[in-house]
Structure formats: C-alpha cells, structure tokens
Amino acid sequence: MAYIIGMDGGGTKTSYAVSRIDHVSILGTELEGPGTNPQMIGFQQMAERIAIKLEELLESHRIEKHQVKAICGGYAGVGRANDADTAHDALKKKLILRGFHKNVSVLIKSDLQIALKGAIPPEHQQGMLIISGTGSNSAGLLKDGSMVKSGGWGHLLGDEGSGYAIAAAGLQAVVRAYDRRGPATVLNEYILKALGLTNETQLVTYMYQEQRDKSEIAVLAKVVTEAADSGDAVAESIIKKAATDLADHVHSLHLQSGEYNEQTIVTTTGSIFKYATSVRTAFIRELKERKLGIWTPAHGTPVEGALKEAAESAKSLEKRR
Structure with missing residues (x-):
C-alpha cells in the first residue's frame, strides 16, 4: 500500500495527516505539533520538528x-521562492537521514496555496478563497492551475x-465617542467590560504599556459583532466596511485574473467568517450586488489541500517512471 502525507504549518501549530x-x-484524525514557520525558528529546526512528528x-x-511516496506541506514563512527551496532541501535531507526513501517527493508550498487547493471543490477548475482571521488575505485559482x-x-x-481591523475600528470608535468627536455607541460599555476596565482612559495603558500582540486585540472583533447584532449603528457601520473591504479583495482578483465572472465561486475561511454571521451575510450581499461571484462554503481544509497536492505529485512521478 502506498501513502501520502499533508501538512499545514503556522507560527503556533502544525497539523499532519496521512492518506x-x-x-x-x-x-x-489529524496530528498536531508545534509551529514550523522557518522565519521564526529557522530552517533546520523546522525540518527537525516535521521529521519527528511524521x-x-x-x-x-x-x-x-x-x-510514503509524497509529502506536501504548506507553511507560513515560505512565500518567497528561495525560502521554499531552502525549506525543501533541509526537509528532504532530514527525512532521508531518518529512513525515508530517497525518491520520496517533498513539496513545499505556502499556507495560502494549500488553503486554496483545499477550499475549491474538485469539480471546479477555478475559484477564489477569501480569508479573514486575525489578518486577511485572498487568492484565486486560474484554469491553468x-x-x-x-x-x-x-x-x-x-x-x-x-x-x-474590526477590533481596531471598534477601539477607535470608543475613544471618539468618549471625546465626543464621534457618535455615542454601546461599544464603550461592551469593550470596557470585555477588557475588565472601568473607564476609557485606561485603554492607553492597556494598549501601549503592555505591548499587546495583534491577536490579543483581534479577539475584540467578537465584541464589535455582538454590538452590531444588538442594533448599534456605529458597530453596524464597522461590520459593513469590513464586508466591503473583503469584497474589494474579490474585485482585485477579478482584475488580476481576467477570466473570473459573476458565476465564479468564492469560498471563505477564517475565524471572522466562522463566528461573525453579520460579516459573512454582508459579504455575501456585496458579492451579489457587485456581481463578483457566488459564495460557497470551503470544500475542504488546508491539510486536505496539501494531501491533494501530494497525490498529484505522486501520480505524476509514477507516470514518468
């Protein structure tokens, strides 16, 4: 029996699966391990961590x-060609030293590439993936691959x-309302409560003296969506702008591709699309009104995308032999 392995590696964790x-x-089930971003831990440590988990x-x-005939991993930190080559060489060498076959196919992709591969349904030759989590990103698959x-x-x-971005806009709305430079909003009450603060002036200490990581700030997006769901006009405007900004990514992919139309599928992933129903609903409305495509849930996960890449590589190598 022949097998393939798929991996999805980020800065904090890496998922592994076999098929x-x-x-x-x-x-x-998928196996999880520590992060494998080579820009954070170096290429040798990346290869060592992967080999142990494999x-x-x-x-x-x-x-x-x-x-094992083929291994494909999509990683944060390998977007540049030379980084992907360095990661490939380090991992291939490490795997052979640990007893993997010298002809095993090793593919290094970006995390965005495998996410796109996994998201697009197999019956479609093209489509787009819009990601909104702590950050945002997007990619489009063309007919030629x-x-x-x-x-x-x-x-x-x-x-x-x-x-x-949603959280930052919410925080800015809070201080603007406090200064009376902006409209009153329930975000003042909601955000202060979420942070355990008693007044708006404490936000300065919270934001600047503690050197907050952006992921800590991003969790406040959930508070903004809750305020929007309660009918707060300021929060609703923040959500609407977020949806428009995400739809602008779709428009950008249209301009770059030259082959997309209003029937092209648009898939989404990331924590914002998962829990913020208001963002997802507004985004789908933008797609329809601007004739940018048809929304559909992501077909599969990034790990499944990596497995698809590995399978295609293994079959291609077999044909050449």
Whole structure:
C-alpha cells in the first residue's frame, strides 16, 4: 500500500495527516505539533520538528517510511521562492537521514496555496478563497492551475476586513465617542467590560504599556459583532466596511485574473467568517450586488489541500517512471 502525507504549518501549530494515494481521505484524525514557520525558528529546526512528528504519525498508523511516496506541506514563512527551496532541501535531507526513501517527493508550498487547493471543490477548475482571521488575505485559482493573490500585507499596511481591523475600528470608535468627536455607541460599555476596565482612559495603558500582540486585540472583533447584532449603528457601520473591504479583495482578483465572472465561486475561511454571521451575510450581499461571484462554503481544509497536492505529485512521478 502506498501513502501520502499533508501538512499545514503556522507560527503556533502544525497539523499532519496521512492518506492512501488511491483514495485521498484523511486516515483517522489529524496530528498536531508545534509551529514550523522557518522565519521564526529557522530552517533546520523546522525540518527537525516535521521529521519527528511524521515518524509519530506513521507509527500511530503502523505505516512504514518506505510506503510514503509524497509529502506536501504548506507553511507560513515560505512565500518567497528561495525560502521554499531552502525549506525543501533541509526537509528532504532530514527525512532521508531518518529512513525515508530517497525518491520520496517533498513539496513545499505556502499556507495560502494549500488553503486554496483545499477550499475549491474538485469539480471546479477555478475559484477564489477569501480569508479573514486575525489578518486577511485572498487568492484565486486560474484554469491553468496558477494563482493570483491580493492582501496579506500585515496589520500596518493592510489586513482590511480582518479581526484586527474590526477590533481596531471598534477601539477607535470608543475613544471618539468618549471625546465626543464621534457618535455615542454601546461599544464603550461592551469593550470596557470585555477588557475588565472601568473607564476609557485606561485603554492607553492597556494598549501601549503592555505591548499587546495583534491577536490579543483581534479577539475584540467578537465584541464589535455582538454590538452590531444588538442594533448599534456605529458597530453596524464597522461590520459593513469590513464586508466591503473583503469584497474589494474579490474585485482585485477579478482584475488580476481576467477570466473570473459573476458565476465564479468564492469560498471563505477564517475565524471572522466562522463566528461573525453579520460579516459573512454582508459579504455575501456585496458579492451579489457587485456581481463578483457566488459564495460557497470551503470544500475542504488546508491539510486536505496539501494531501491533494501530494497525490498529484505522486501520480505524476509514477507516470514518468
């Protein structure tokens, strides 16, 4: 029996899954391990962490290393070609030293590439994926298999429509209301309560003296969506802008592709699309009104996208032999 492995690696965690080549479907459950972003831990440490977890994964399924024909991983921190090459060489060398077959196919993709591969239903040759979590990003699959991108610039240059952007807009609305430079909003009450603060002036200490990570700030997006759901006009305007910003990513992909139309599928993923019903609803409305495409739930996970890539690589190698 021949097998393939798919991986989804981020800064804080990495997911691993194994599948048979002839029927791409995750066997058992995914295995999780520590983060594998090479920009954070280095390429050698990345390879070491992956190799250890792959051995654990195979042992749990009683699969021999020589039975693995292809391995594909999508990782944060390998978006540039030279980084992907360095990661590939480090991992391939490490795997061979640990007993994997010298001809095992090792593919290094970006986390965005495997997310897109997993999200697009198999019956479609093209489509778009819009991501909104702590940050925001987007990608589009073209008929020839290539990819176009929009976003992913980080919170200082972009991340429009993201959890961070929604939270930041909510915080700004709070201080504007406090100064009477902006309209009154229940966000003052909601956000202060969520942070355990008693007045708006304490926000300065909370935001600047504690050096908050952007993910800590982004969790306040949930508070903004709750305020919007309660009918608060200020919060509703923040949600509407987030939806418009995310739809702008879709428009950008249209302009870059030259082949998308109002029938092209648009899939979504990320925490904002999962829990913020108001954002998702407003986003779908934007797609329809601007004739940017048809929304559909993501078909599969990034790990499943990595498994698809691994299967295609293994079958391609087999044909050439």
